[in-house]
Amino acid sequence: MRHCTDAELMAILDGEGERAHFDGCAQCRTRGAELAGALREFTALHRGGWGAGWGRYAAAAAALVVVGGMGLWLLRGRTDLPDAALTPGATRPMTQAEVCVAAAQDDEQRAPREMAAEVFARYGIRNPAPRAYEVDYLISPALGGAEEIRNLWPQPYGGSVWTARVKDALEDYLRKRVCNGRLELATAQEEIATDWIGAYRKYFQTDRPLREHAGFVKDRPWE
Amino acid sequence: MYGQWRGPLLRYLGALGLPGADAEDVAQEVFLALCHHLRREGGRENLRGWVFRVGHNLALRRREQRGRTVEEVEVADPAPGPEELALLSCRRERLQAVVAALPERDRWCLLLRAEGLRHREIAEVVEISLGAVAAALGRAVGKLAAVEGR
Numbered sequence: 190m191r192h193c194t195d196a197e198l199m200a201i202l203d204g205e206g207e208r209a210h211f212d213g214c215a216q217c218r219t220r221g222a223e224l225a226g227a228l229r230e231f232t233a234l235h236r237g238g239w240g241a242g243w244g245r246y247a248a249a250a251a252a253l254v255v256v257g258g259m260g261l262w263l264l265r266g267r268t269d270l271p272d273a274a275l276t277p278g279a280t281r282p283m284t285q286a287e288v289c290v291a292a293a294q295d296d297e298q299r300a301p302r303e304m305a306a307e308v309f310a311r312y313g314i315r316n317p318a319p320r321a322y323e324v325d326y327l328i329s330p331a332l333g334g335a336e337e338i339r340n341l342w343p344q345p346y347g348g349s350v351w352t353a354r355v356k357d358a359l360e361d362y363l364r365k366r367v368c369n370g371r372l373e374l375a376t377a378q379e380e381i382a383t384d385w386i387g388a389y390r391k392y393f394q395t396d397r398p399l400r401e402h403a404g405f406v407k408d409r410p411w412e
Numbered sequence: 413m414y415g416q417w418r419g420p421l422l423r424y425l426g427a428l429g430l431p432g433a434d435a436e437d438v439a440q441e442v443f444l445a446l447c448h449h450l451r452r453e454g455g456r457e458n459l460r461g462w463v464f465r466v467g468h469n470l471a472l473r474r475r476e477q478r479g480r481t482v483e484e485v486e487v488a489d490p491a492p493g494p495e496e497l498a499l500l501s502c503r504r505e506r507l508q509a510v511v512a513a514l515p516e517r518d519r520w521c522l523l524l525r526a527e528g529l530r531h532r533e534i535a536e537v538v539e540i541s542l543g544a545v546a547a548a549l550g551r552a553v554g555k556l557a558a559v560e561g562r
Contacts, residue, residue: 196543196550203531205542224550227557231511232506232526236423274504 193217202375214368218282226279229382233273236383252292257331269351269386271327271342275311276329278382279340288333289368299343300324308341321346323353327385328378329360332367350398351386358402359389417460420527421467421550427523438474442467461533464524468537506559514552521548535561 193201193211198221199208211217283291300308305324309317325344328334344353363381366372380388393399418439425435446459446468453461511519517538524534531545538545 194550195554196546199549199553200531200546205531206546223557224553227559228525228553231507231522231553231556234507235427235523235526359554379470 190214191308193220195220195224202228202234202373204373204376212284212286215282218284221367221375222280222282225378226277229379230273230277232275232383237273241379253309269345269349270384271344273383275339276327276342277339278378279335279337280328280333280378281335283333283374285367285370285374288331288374289364291331300326300336304336304338304341307338309343310341311338314343317343325353325356329364331364332360332377332381333374334378350403352398352403355389355398355402356385358399359385362392363388413446413463415461417463418443421463422457424523424527425467426470426545428520429475430471434474435471435479438467438470441470458533458536461529461536464527464529464533465537468520507556510555510559511552514555516553518548518552521545525549 191210192214197206198211198217201208201211202221202225211221231242239348308324309315309322314322322345324405326336327340327342330336334340344356346352346354360381363372363377367374367377380391389398390396421439421442422435425438426432430438442463446463447463450456511522514522517540520538521534524537525531529537530541531549534545535542542549
C-alpha cells in the first residue's frame, strides 16, 4: 500500500487532491496533522515577526521575567492572543466526519488541573484569580484540537473586548461551517490557531465582537 | 483591500529581503497599480493573488537592482545580544535556520502559504504549476516538522 507523500498531504490540507486513501489511513492522517502543526507554528511565528524586537524588550525588562520566555506575554500588553511560541496549537489526526461526530462530547472537555497549572506557570501567571480565566484550547477539541500543553493558553475573560466568550462563539460557528461542508477542517484549525481575532473579523464581517457574543457561554472558567 | 492586504504584503516583502523603506515603496507601487488595474476594468478574480504577484515581481526586480541576496537579510534578528540569545528559544532559532536554508522557490511558497494564500494563488504568484507548489510545500513543511521537538 502506498501512503500519501508530503506533497500530496499538503494538497489535501489545502482542500485539493485525492483524499480517498487519506481518510482511511491513520498513518497518513497522523502525518497530515504533523505537517499542519508545523505549518501553523511557522505561520504564527512569521506573522508575529519571529520575536524580532521582543528580545530587546525582554532584556530591558529582564528583572521582571521569571524564566525564559514566560512573562513576556504579560509584558506585551495584549493578552487576547496566545504567545505563538508557547501555544502554536496542536491537533489530533481526525477527519472532518470524525470531528463532527465527536463534537458534542468534546464540547464538555476541560483541561486537566495539573495541565492548567502548567499553562499558568508557562505564561508567568502566579495565583490566577478564580473565574478570571479560561484555560482555553486554542484549537478546540470540537474542531480536532489536541489535549496538549502546546494547544492550551490562559485566556482572560476581561481586559479586552476579545474575550474567551467571543472566541467560544467563533469556535461554535466554525464547527457548524466545517460540519456543513462549507469550510475545510484544516483551514478552520489554521485560522483559529494563527489569529482567532482575524478569523472572527473575517467570518462575522465586523471589527468588534457582536453584542450577542459578549455573553456567549460554552466552556467553563478556571476556578 | 488596502487595509486588509497591506500588512501581509509588507511582511512578505520584508521576508523576501527588502528593507523597510523599500518594502513601503513597493507596496505603494502595488496598490497604485491595483487602482489603475481596477480603473481599466481589469479582472477582479483573485485580486489577492494579483497583489502578491505584482509585489513579488517588483521586489525581485528591486533586489536585483540593489545587488542584494535574500541570505543577507533573511534572518529577522541577525545580531542578538547575549540576553536575547538566552531568551530566544532554541526551537525558534532552529526553525529560522531551516527556513533560511530552503531553496528560494520553496521559501517563497512557504511564506506565501503563511500569508494565507491557497495553492492556486501561490502558483500564480510564483508562476509554477499547482503540483510544483504542493511539492515545494511538502519539502519545506516536512523539514519544519522534522525539527526536533515536534
